[in-house]
Amino acid sequence: MGKHDWKSSRKITLTFKKIIGIAAFITVIVLATILFSNLETQIMTENKKTTDERSASELTLQNVNISKNIPDSVFKSKYVTIYSLPNKTGPNGILVDRNDVVWTSGSFSQSLFRLDPRDGNLTSYLIPEEKHSNTMVWSMVEDKDGNIWFSQFGSNPLWLFDPHIKKFNSYHTSYPPFQMKVDNTTGDIWFTTLIGNTVGVIQKVENKTESSYKIIEFPLGASTTPSGLFLKDDAVWVAELSTGKIIKFKILRNNDGLVVNIIKTLELPQPDKIRFSSPIDVLVQNNETIWVTEHAPSTISEYDIKSNSWKRFSTARTIPPIPTLPFWMRESLDHKGIWFNEHQGDRIAFLNITDHILTEFNIPNNQVPDPSPYMINNPISRQNIAAQNDYYSTIFTLNLSLDPTNPNKFWFSQWDNNKVGMVDRTEIVPFDIHSDLTKIIFSDNNTTQTAIINAVVLGKNITIPNKDNHNVIFLSASSSMRTDGGFEKIVANFTTNTVSLSRSDQTVPVQLVLQNEGAKPGNYTVGISASNGLVTKTTFVDLEIR
DSSP, rough: TTOOOOOSSOOOOOOHHHOOOOOHHHHHHHHHHHHHHHHHOOOOOOBOOOOOBOOOOTTTOOSSSTTTOOOTTTTEEEEEEEEOOOOOOOEEEEEEOOTTEEEETTTTEEEEEEEEETTTEEEEEOOEEEEESOOOOOEEEOTTTSSSEOOOOOSSSSSEEEETTTTEEOOOOOOOEEEEEEEETTTTEEEEOOOGGGGEEEEEESSSSEEEEEEEEEEOOTTOOOEEEEEEEEEEEEEEEEEEEEEEEEEOOOOSEEEEEEEEEEESOTTSOOOSSSSEEEOOOSEEEEEEEETTTTTEEETTTTTTEEEEEOOOOSSOOOOEEEEEEOTTTTTSSEEEEEETTTTEEEEEEOOOOEEEOOOOOOOOOSSSSSSSSSSTHHOOOOOOHHOOOOOOOEEEEEEEEEEEEEEEEEEGTTTTEEEETTOOOOOEEEEEEEEEEOOTOOOEEEEEEEEEEEEEOOOOOTTOOOOEEEEEEESSSSTSSSOOOOOEESSSEEEEOTTTTOOOEEEEEESSSSSOOEEEEEEEEEESSSEEEEEEEEEEEE
16 A cells, blocks of 8 residues: 555444543543542642753654655644654643743653744653652643643642743642633633532732742532633633533632632523533633533533523534544634534534534544545545544544634644644635525424425635546534434435535535434534545534424
């Protein structure tokens, strides 16, 4: 097959991956419980140890020219650039600082890594742990002074690294922070502790001679399992994983501006309504709309506070179909969309919150296979399917970070693949998909109903060297009915599964036929997706079954 050797089948069976996918959010909690078991509960204990920078020659990766001569450490597809870290690193928490430098930490290497994407230079700083063991760094932020804060499972749950003097200090919280967010107005750092069932805040306190940090934690109640948080208008919103609730707390401060307490002011959904399903993260768009990643059903949900109702948007179906498990969210710098990572979908997603178009960028995990760059142009070939599955093999994409200076770039980490990567939306996607239909209504007692969704695939910015070279677009359908994006007692088929685009102004009509076979009453969404193997775009239609 040329210079690349490809395995004939995947090592991980579909059945096993489905089990892992459905139980992944439970696994996170169990894993956290085990790792947290030996934590100290002392607050504000500072570790004054410092560390010397490792030799740059030991862990430096050189990127000569990623667009022409890609070295082993860097791999680039059209939209995604992947950077390899040393083996047995296990990166999770990731941060892009104000100088466009990327930071991450090894779960297995006890090191903090600094990656400069401009030259590919990678530097490692040894974390001064007294007892070296496997840790999991879940969150990483940059404070107003340029310090890097990160949390880890272990005896030292919270670290500060000063990149100017290359010094580490450690601090203690009741349990390691699971997610941290910086209040851009006050500079305070808020965090959740997941298993600790608390929300906390780190505040810098200035005095005449020096500054220090005050850490306060507020208990939320047993088995609340706070996961994600969002800061807005002097309030902190918290996603409670175990209760299925989103809670809003008002922040109370003293005359010196220091936080002294939080008070619950809102609980969503209302008590008489169904709960969210394993809410991992929360994002507040305005005072009327919140967004939630629901891990178990593999959906991102839009909740309307006034009507106490929400709409679930499923991710596009994977090949083979598995739960994608959306995890963390970040609002785009222009406030027009939401980035989120798919825990095991091998994609980074961007949802336009105006037209609800979902764009998912496939993450390549190996070198491009031969003979087709994406192994999707001939889906019937058994050999091509095997190579494609290896190319986009399931990797745990656990964390993400905005680029604070570039709205088109977005970073992520791959924990079990020892890699970090960047998605670049600057490159125009050469197609769109759209439907004028907004809603379909079925009756649950009528199993003979059929509905047709008319949509169009549009060519954009297509450059064709000759008339015989076409862009092949593959169609697929998904729904919020099942965790893997499939349908439950509804048959969904396209009249054609592929379309070819040969020019930028081309419009190709497509049809999706839905046949009701006794589906359960409820409100769902149907996704109509178009993909060229590198990127997938999905438009949504409401589905109500009465």
